[in-house]
Amino acid sequence: MPALAGISQMPYPRFLAFNAAGGLVWGTGFVLLGFLAGNSYEAVAKTVGRDIALVIALLAVATLIMLRVRKARRDLHSTAEDE
Numbered sequence: 728m729p730a731l732a733g734i735s736q737m738p739y740p741r742f743l744a745f746n747a748a749g750g751l752v753w754g755t756g757f758v759l760l761g762f763l764a765g766n767s768y769e770a771v772a773k774t775v776g777r778d779i780a781l782v783i784a785l786l787a788v789a790t791l792i793m794l795r796v797r798k799a800r801r802d803l804h805s806t807a808e809d810e
Contacts, residue, residue, distance in 0.1 A: 732742045 729742070729746075
């Protein structure tokens, strides 16, 4: 948001203080999030891995069905136009 701070004519020392504080909060938050996620990684990976594989398989089957239905409709439509 440096452009917004500049447009609103915020003094640079004030911007620097808020920017540094925001960086510290952001960095600390993501490090803690990574630490907490790392502690439960195996359980999450096992559950999410299985669920994602199932979702991908369902999407693949749905895509194949959709493509077959579209092709059948297109063939039916072109046959009707030829007559």
